[in-house]
Amino acid sequence: MLTVALPKGALLKDSIRLFKAIGLDFSAFLESGNRQLQITDPTGTAKALLVRNGDVPVYVEYGQAQLGIVGYDVLKEKAPNVAHLIDLGFGGCRMSVAVKAESPYRSSLELPLHGRVASKFVHCAREYFENLDLPVEIVPLYGSVELGPITGMSEAIIDLVATGNTLRENGLIEIDVLFHSTARLIAHPLSYRLDSDNISQHIQNIRHQIASPV
Template sequence: MTFKMAVPNKGRLHDRTIELLLKSGLDLGEDWGRRLYVTAKNQDIEILFVRAQDIPRFIAIGSVDLGITGQDQIADSGFVLKEVLELEFGHCRLSVAVPEQSNIRTVDDIKDGCRVATSFPNVTKRFFDSKGKNVEIVNVSGAAEIMPYIGVSDIIVDLVSSGATLKTNRLMEIETLVTSQAVMVTSEKAMEANSARIMDIVNSVKSVIDAENKKYLMADVPVSQLPEIDKLFPGLAGPTVMNISGRTDMVAIHVVVDSNTIFDSVNKLQKLGAKGILTLPIERLVP
């Protein structure tokens, strides 16, 4: 039976999702951007391009085995799903925001009957119910920030990243309902039936994410400095040391280092007498 995976067809999560899939080795073909679903070349994996907010439901009812969506969408869906990998992008938070000129500074200040505009009606209702607040949910499809200005709502619940959009629209954030990022998600039933296939995809994508924060470093170093090299680069399992043909005083080392340490690493190697230092990007990193 064909394995089905759902990914966002557009929006803030789309581009990075496709990038991760392609880098992980899933070949979507040349015309994937014009189709609603494709079968990955040489793999019995069907990729469906759907709305991010629909993906939790599709997984919950068993229409797809694995999906990529935001934790905000999962929270609003109300379905109990299994997150198998945090993807480290799409970071945001779902927050209550109020007009700056209002007298509201905490959720306790919100009066019963307050109108709340949001694209996340379910999680918003659950939140205010838990606070004992009887509010009116105004379901909007986007641009919630303008709703208080035009009189559609009194306050909003919306996604916030930097907060710049709120500030531009003279709104202020008073409480966070959900912190969110993109995740790979499945169901317990799908995991029981397809755990090997799911983990193959998860591990492939994870290897791409891990590799993006690393560099492959090569250098020729004096044999006498190997003890210092070991201290400098513990790496995944210490540096790989190889003999250089015709040389007894120098050896070649290969090591994986964090990208944010590459500047210091190269300088320290030079001070230890290293030559021919070379750094390379890594496409995938499988420990």
């Protein structure tokens, strides 16, 4: 049976809407009080796993799910071995460099040599500053990255920004953008090549749906 990995959090609603539009209904995940992590579509033709955004490529890479939806930021950070098929358009945000509003820095290149940058996107951050040829220390923080500059532990952060509210609330401003991110459809490479579980038909349906939404 076709299995799709869906991401918890910000991308879930639009992901479920998309699959519903191509005839697969996983909206049981949205019911309040839902504790299930695995459900079958009412037509019995497909299964969905509800997992962390960052875990989606793992399930797809190991073939436990043939398709998955995940933010481009995760693909950039983890470089998983999956087929990256379609930009789904929703879940738009940007990977940005931010500093305290009262700091003197107005672009990444103005950051001090050997300064500190806090981020949960350690690989993206490292690659970005290597490309700028600016030696900085990346401090790995997995929650409330804003506390880095607020406490003085780091000069800057690199984090995903959607509305910018969290930055504003914490007195931070964006000074540079690494890349823009949206939700992507990914596939298990072998399943995609062998077209197991009629996966290519589903992919084509999603492509049509994205091109001309109903």
